[in-house]
Amino acid sequence: MQVTHMLFLYLQVLNPFYVFQAFTLTLWLSQGYIEYSVAIIILSIISIVLSVYDLRQQSVKLHNLVEDHNKVQVTVMVKDKGLQKLESHLLVPGDTLILPGKTSLPCDAILIDGSCVVTEGMLTGESIPVTKTPLPHTENTVAWKSHSLEDYRKHVLFCGTEVIQVKPSGQGPVRAVVLQTGYNTAKGDLVRSILYPRPLNFKLYNDAFKFIVFLAFLGIVGFFYALGVYMYHGVSPRDTATMALLLLTVTVPPVLPAALTTGIVYAQKRLKKKKIFCISPQRINMCGQINLVCFDKTGTLTEDGLDLWGTVPTADNCFQEVNSFASGKALPWGPLCAAMASCHSLILLNGTIQGDPLDLKMFEGTAWIMEDCDADYCTFGMPGSHIIIKPGPKASWSPVEAIAILRQFPFSSSLQRMSVVAQVAGEDHFHVYMKGAPEMLAKFCKSETVPKNFPQELRKYTIQGFRVIAFAHKGLKMKKLSEVENLAREKVESDLTFLGLLIMENRLKKESKPVLKELHEACIRTVMITGDNLQTAITVAKNSEMIPGGSQVILVEANEPEDFVPASVTWQLVENQENGPEKNETCVNIGNSSVPDGARGSCYHFAMSGKSYQVIFQHFNSLLPKILLNGTIFARMSPGQKSSLIEEFQKLNYYVGMCGDGANDCGALKMAHAGISLSEQEASVASPFTSKIANIACVPHLIREGRAALVSSFGVFKYLTMYGIIQLIGTSLLYWQLQLFGNYQYLMQDVAITLMVCLTSKYFSKVNSIICIYLPMTF
Ligand SMILES: Nc1ncnc2c1ncn2[C@@H]1O[C@H](COP(=O)(O)OP(=O)(O)OP(=O)(O)O)[C@@H](O)[C@H]1O
Incomplete structure (x- = not known):
């Protein structure tokens, strides 16, 4: 829908604030306040034109975003x-x-x-x-x-x-x-x-509204006072009524609602210079209130392009020696190498390989190359229009000449895995390769093929903060491609053989640590919500000082009810994990749920997985708020759980910011009071804020500008309400003598002084750091 200038103008003029102003002006004009009224009319016209222009700009921007795809x-x-x-x-x-x-x-x-x-x-x-x-x-x-x-x-x-x-x-x-x-x-x-946002319960606006009602009440008191005084002095009823109405209009300065938005306009301009774009400017004030920020891990706190560290293949159900990438030697041929070369969703676009950064790095590590299927391969008996991979010049020797990737079951955050069906050149049967989160993948493998020391081996790497991906394989007995094309995902992803692990470095972005420190100093809580492994998340949180040194991490694990065993929650200090699960463990059953005594201090941080979060959400709902007060790490969270967690934090009266980069954060970005998406796209409807600079430095910028906007709006609001009350008292005193302020006195007060305060508010609202302040949100 294209909203025209005229419609905007119409809607703007019908705004109750302008209707009130029209009433006030009529009254003033009837009293002969000509110069003053003309000045206010000019100001109102300028203000209406500017707001119509601003609204129209926003609408055109949004319209173009929508319309671009509608004219093809x-x-x-x-x-x-x-x-x-x-x-x-x-x-x-x-x-x-x-x-x-x-x-x-x-x-x-x-x-x-x-x-x-x-x-x-x-x-x-x-x-x-x-x-x-x-x-x-x-x-x-x-x-x-x-x-x-x-x-x-x-x-x-x-x-x-x-x-x-x-x-x-x-x-x-x-x-x-x-x-x-x-x-x-x-x-x-x-x-x-975006057009009709979820009504946000913002204390500033609620309190401002209450205060305006209070001022209106004062005005009504003044109205009756004026009636009394003028009637007492025997003034004509017409003049008495006019004077009483005049006092009523003095108390509520007509520029009051506009004052609440002055800071936003300046803040939005400054944010744009820092490459932070906003499609919902009303949210800027809210950013000033943020007291908890959730961060996604991969691509947000840590680098997106992970570095390969090594592979750990399995043979005879045992983990073998690590093949380190640092040695510079090519990855030796084997089932794990074949899986790494073929299990991805990379594509060849204009001769370059493109796709998920994790897949790209993994494929590069094999030194294989990718080609679109051409006539050569079709002569191998391979079907056409599929991607072909083959060993590159730097790859280690392999008996396989080429592999065709025939079907893909793509990766999704909620499934935590992906699989492909491939065919080796010259063979008449097919292979399934699967990769994904190790804990998830192990569930799809034949138990006898998963090494017994799998949890310990996984922990060995995750405790160092590595990102670990596991691989599995199975042969398909089918002979015909048509059979493969109709295979269901559940059939493909079952009874697999565990192949080994790929270990990747998960380096922190250099901006992450100082930004988290700045937020801590400003008493803003930071929380990590990630799809990655819990132990990896804990290590990254410690390295980034999201969990400061000396603090203790308590692992919260919740189990679903089973037959006759009720749902339960266990608490364990991460430091005690090596001692075995039996020791240092407290069991809390339904009806007896409480947070352990030791966990009440602020130097304790709870860490839990998405599975435990779900169980606590369903079976220990009254315990959830207590855990969230100290919950810092939420790992293996699905996209749905990410947004549910944000909602739970909001229920605890937190003003929540969320900073993320991927498709799996979209729900959480929308749910948060201020969602910031790190994206190259300026025009994205994924979240209210988009930062083109892909690190978390945008978070303090936004909070700072939000606070600046809030402080200046609040300052102007306070000034104007104070000014209204002073004017009410001054006018009331003069009424006692049947006197009024002069035309030029009003002109000086309203135009020269008030306007200056509003226009120069941008200078007193600039702040260079976030400081630990409690913003004056209540009167
Ligand atoms: N392309 C992929 N193929 C297979 N498995 C993957 C792939 N990308 C990630 N995974 C696995 O799935 C898990 C969940 O991925 P997801 O994208 O939800 O979160 P993440 O990237 O690990 O972390 P974050 O939520 O912090 O961005 C990962 O931890 C990893 O083990």
């Missing part, structure tokens, strides 16, 4: 008529779209034939290519969304995203069926949440 030409398949070109706004759910190549998607659609690679940066802020696969053809009658569980997003092309590559299947062009259009799309939903 699309090709649809029409029954009995073949292919037809039409304007994208004519699409309706159920149309069959043909995707010829690079294009912007004007609607949400489900892929039914062929696969394609898209960038979803506009929706998620993350600009890495994502592979979309067609909806599998299954015979059952279950709705496709419930059938594919969380995986369904892998088949859906979202409006506003860009298709950068299409891969037709053997059966014709890439086809998708339109699911939703316009405001009903996922993007429309996000835009709606």
Whole structure:
């Protein structure tokens, strides 16, 4: 919807504050305050024009963001008529779209034939290519969304995203069926949440409103006082009424509501210079109130491009020697090397390999190369239109000439794993390779293939802060590609053989430590919410001093109820973990839930996994707030759990900031009072704030500017209300003598003094560091 200038003007003039002002001006004009009234009319016109211009700018920006994808030409398949070109706004759910190549998607659609690679940066802020696969053809009658569980997003092309590559299947062009259009799309939903944000319970606005009501009450008292005085002196009823109404208007300065937004305008300009963009300026004031900031780990606190450290293969169910990458030797050939070379969702785009930074690093580590399937390989008996990988010149010797990646079951944060089906050149059967979070992957492996010392080996690396990925494999007995194409994910991801671990360095960004220190000094709590391993998260938190040296970490583990055993929570000091789980452990059962005595000091930090969080959320809801008061590390959290945690913090009256970089943080970014997405995309609807500089230094900048805006709005508000009360008292005293302030006195007070205070507020609101202050939010 395009909102015109005239509509904005109309809405602005009908604003109760301008209606009140019109009433006041009429009164003043009737009293002969000509110069003063003219000055106020000029100021009001300037103020209305500026706000209309500002609103229109915001609306045009948002409109362009929405409209860009609405004006494309699309090709649809029409029954009995073949292919037809039409304007994208004519699409309706159920149309069959043909995707010829690079294009912007004007609607949400489900892929039914062929696969394609898209960038979803506009929706998620993350600009890495994502592979979309067609909806599998299954015979059952279950709705496709419930059938594919969380995986369904892998088949859906979202409006506003860009298709950068299409891969037709053997059966014709890439086809998708339109699911939703316009405001009903996922993007429309996000835009709606910007236009009509969730009402935020902001104390400043609530208190300001209460104070205005109080001033209005004072005005009414003044009104009756004036009536009394003028009637007592026998003044005509008409003049008495005018004088009484005049006193009523004196108390509430008409510029009051505008004063609350002055700071925001200046703060937004300063943020832009620091490459922090904002699509919801009302949130800036709220940033000043933030007293808890949640951080995602990978890509936010730590570097995105991880460095390879080593691999630990298994043989005969035992871990072997570590192959270190630092030695410079090529990774020796073996099943683990084959898995690393083939289990990823990288794509070849204009000759360069692109995709998830983790996948990129891992593939580089194998020194294999990637090619699109060409005639050569098809002569090997390999099917066409798939990615082919083969040993590069620097790779170690391998008996395998090439591997074709035939099917991908892409990675998702909630699944914590991905798998591929591949075929080795010259072989007539297929292989499944899987990689993912070690704890998750072990669940899909045959237990006898997982080394007995798996937990200890994993802990050995995670305790050093490494990021660990595990690999597994199985052979598929099928002979035909068509059988592979119809395989369900559950069938592929079962009974695997554990292959080993890949260990990656997880280096802190250089800005992380000083920023966390600054936040601590300002008494702002910091919390880590990550999808990574719990021990890795604890180590990173210690290294970054999110958990200061000398503090103790208590591991909270909660177990689901089983048959006759109720749900339980166990507490364990991380330092005591080596002593074995039996020792130093306290069990707390339902009905007897309490936080251990030792944990009440602030130098204790609770750490828990997403699984434990879920159990506590469901079975120990009254215990949750107590844990959250000292909870600092939340690991292996799914995207849904991340946003639920933010909501729980908000219930404890925290003003929560969230800083994240990936698609798995989107829900949490939207839920927080101030979500900051680290993204190269300026125009993203993923969160209210976007920082183009990919480190957490934007957090103190934003809090500082928020506080500056808040302090200046509050200062101007205080000044104006004080000024209103002084004017009420002054006028009341003069009324006693049946006198009034002169025209020029009002002119000086209202225009010269008040206007100056509002306009120069930007100079007294600039702060250079966040200090530990308690902002004056109540009167
Ligand atoms: N491309 C991938 N393929 C397979 N497994 C992966 C991949 N990327 C991450 N993982 C595994 O899944 C886990 C969860 O990933 P997720 O992206 O949710 O969080 P993260 O990147 O580890 O951390 P953060 O939430 O701090 O960004 C990771 O810890 C890792 O073990």
